[in-house]
Amino acid sequence: MNTPIKILLLGILVIQFASIGSTFSYFSDAEYSVGNVFTAAVWDTQASFLEFDYTKTHLTGNALTLLDTTIKNIGNENITIDMIQLYWNETESGVANVTKICFKTNNDFIFFSGTNRSGQIINGTDYKIEPYQPKSGEVNFYFDAPVSYPFTIKVIMGDGASKSVTIIDDRQTT
DSSP, X not given: OOHHHHHHHHHXXXXXXXXXXXXXXXXXXXXXXXXXXOOOOOOOOGGGGEEEEOTTOEEOTTSOEEEEEEEEEOSSXXXXXXXXXXXXXXXXXXXXXEEEEEEESSSEEEEEEEEEOTTOEEEXXXXXXXXXXXXOOEEEEEESSOEXXXXXXXXXXXXXXXXXXXXXXXXXXX
16 A cells, blocks of 8 residues: 555554544534423314204205205304205206205295305305304205205315215115
């Protein structure tokens, strides 16, 4: 081996031994935190407290109205229905629009009145449901032409969370 290479390797080795036990840092910082508590959790949304009761849901004889889907608040704070997205099957008679969505409580609360197609998001008048009401609100959907099952009702809450139910026919749901 060549002498200059030996000297170079010996120099590197001496530097390595000289630095044992000490490290160097060009930048350093220290952070201290006293009295802080960090908690990880899953926060409940308004949709967590929304419950559908579709045991009485049915189409009227002329297939122009879907009646008696009950929506309940099973939580301990008010929840708000902000929007509804509704899907349905159209019959051979042509294109159908939802023309009115009404909550049947002590007084009829009209959430929406107009014309919207299947699948469109309906931004109606906010409907507040108080906690633990035995019958929070039956929802009725009115159409301008006959419709048929299945129906999918997606409720979008005031906090942006959503919950859906699909009603296959007068007796079955998913």
